[in-house]
Amino acid sequence: MSTTMMAAQEPGVSRRSFLRASAAAAGGLIVYLYFDSHSSAQQAPPAKVYPPDAFVHVKPDGTIVIQVNRLEFGQGVQTSLPMLLADEMDADWSQVVAELAPAADVYKDPVFGIQMVGGSGSIAHSFQQYRELGAKTRAMLVAAAAEQWKVPANECRTESSVVHGPGGRSAKYADLADAAARMPVPDTVPLKTAKDFRLIGKKTPRLDSRAKCDGSLKFGLDLNLPGMKIALVAHPPIFGASPRSVDDTAARSLPGVADVFQIPTVSKGTAVAVVADRFWAAKQARDRLKIDWDSSGVEAADSSRLREKYKELARSLGNAAVTRGDVKALEALPADRRIVAQYEFPYLAHTPMEPLNTTIRFDGDRAEVWAGSQFQTFDQIAIAETLGVPPDRVTFHTEMAGGGFGRRAVPDSHVQREAAAIAKRFKGTPVKLVWTREDDVQGGYYRPMYVHRIEIGIGADGLPLAWRHVIVGQSIMAGTPFAAMMVRNGVDGTAVEGVADTPYDIPNFSVSAHHPQVNVPVLWWRSVGNTHTAFVMETLVDELALRAGTDPVLYRRKLLKTDARRLRGALDLMDQKSEPWRAKLPQGHAAGVACHECFDTAVACAVDVSIENQRPKIHRVTVAVGCGTVVNPLTVESQFQAGVTFGVSQLMANGAITLKNGQVEQSNFDTYTPPYLVDAPKAVDVHIVPSTEKPTGCGEPPVPVISPAVVNALSRLTGKRYRTLPLVTL
């Protein structure tokens, strides 16, 4: 998702919210929030209410359970969203328990309008929402205390789950909860000013840390239900193919195998499902299937052929994304004032550590689902469709997920559709569909392959005078519910973001895109278009700086638009923090810098790189971040320290998915290899630009800057330009 989409709605503008409170069945106060989807209508809140809809539950024992309206898969919202609510509520943080909310209208993202996590929107979109929930809950607790004590509410103050009143009186939230549940919910409440924050802005350890360190935390894959069966699926070796024949004799003869049957795939082919009572039986049975696949009439995509086709397409202008000034100016320039550059990027798989999985129990007219989903709304609907029941008959539990990086936000819900098609055959029995790592690596939904072709004309001042940029790659958004918003004039905004909206001041500028159709399912990969566009822009700008004989930081300052305030702030802070070590690098080391703004967050980084064993060795990274108000500085630091390593995966020698005659050539971590500890930056220091502006996201923005910074350092070491990823050789 991109910034364009995020700007579509501002929180609270087009949706009215309703709060309701009630006494919980087991005692205590529960606060609900309803969204009215009809912005102008004066109508009652939606009728559907059931206990999991609660956002806050003040329990009689003092525990405060806060529902988190989106998936936790590493990014830290399960800690930072409760921090917002607890801060305004003046809750005792040590008593706060966070839970992942199930699929329900009340948990939809206030901006996107569906329940999801993506686009680095969690904090940006729910900052106000969770604070208001906390403030309103607090106001009701105070009102209850004031009524009991017969004092004005404004003479009461709150701290650490206690209301203090005049004359030294005090009452615990837990003891006030039942009375508070009968208080009217205030329409508006004042929110704290920054000086009164007790949690926001403080380094706060994750709530899920301990359970993730002692093996007790249950991820979706760890779910164990009585009588549960395990399903594995043999997918077609070419997307959209189907079996001509299946010999399942050997598979069925294995103990524990319950059934083998064909199911449709989203890419219009047919797959073969194996259901057994254990994973190992299902795996062995799948290995023993003899399937004769029919791929006639199905396009056999091939990376080499696609590369040639894309390069050819890149020589002509595509659909226009930006046209500013007149790029023909560059044709009048002599050859030594021109650069022609062509970049190539491969398909990339997300490979979250927890393989994809979904568990469904279908009893004929109702279903219960357990899944680590970034897209609960879509997945719930897709399962309902497949099962032939209305979505409100599908109870959808959000399970903690072991990473995702976009892979659990799939508009066509293909994993859930598969799981539902299988569960439909096993009425009353929970079935857990598991995608093995091989299924994941070979299963598509990749960051698309791209080719960029750029022609630059350099002015007498060494700055770019004219810039013609053509991008070729499949559209991620076409055919999804986001297409209407994200595909304009035949240009998928996610393919050109980071170029079309560049903060660099280039007077004559043309950006266009071709979106060929290819039989490979594609998807957003953490930071989406910025994965490739930032690499192109930041390596070219560095090349221009080198040609101009100008310091790369200084050159960027000269080229940035004057209003690129946030990015200038990050660049300046990075420069200041890294200058001491950049000034005295050892022999054989070079510094590389890069900066990029995406999802409204500005990032600048400097890296210290040498070459060891023909690979880049990243000794040190200094990152500066401009992300507005920081909710949890520890989360921001962790996201950037680790997120840059996610970015390094683009550089790994085995960092590409390739297809040969329709078949994916990689199958597991031995052939598609993300960075290990030894490949990752050894030290990453993160610096935050102080700000009181509204917060912006930190999930995606760590990724784009690192690979261009490393390559810029390599170029300084070897004198070569690196325009093809991954870096197979230096």
Next chain:
Amino acid sequence: METYKLTVNGESKEVNVDPSTPLLWVLREELKMTGTKYGCGISACGACTVHVAGVATRSCVLPVSTIGDRPIVTIEGIGKDPVGRVVQEAWVSEDVVQCGYCQSGQIMCAAALLKSTPKPTDANIEESMGNLCRCGTYVRIRAAIEAASQRLA
């Protein structure tokens, strides 16, 4: 199907499974100990790391039939070990985890390292910590190993 007697975290367990079943799936599905994770099934990622007779071992490729009487320790039991306990605490105090899925294996790997090499060098850490973390938490993994090493000194 065969019956196997295993010692897991000091307790005797009996399972009846196909001899080819990897220890990982015996732990997860027969013994319902799901702290040990499946990540790749080809011993490439290390999410399934357990200790077998004190050695960090990738359980996803270890057939149950080959274990014999060697004792097994998993993430659920490593806290009973003094070094394991310190490693777990260091992981919490350094706020290492993100998605957390690989961290059982990382902790088991780090505990084995610190038991054999209480003061690991950077090179020791780089050689021993061959477990994938897709979130990329390696900077904090290094910090937690160093913190644990100091606490054990």
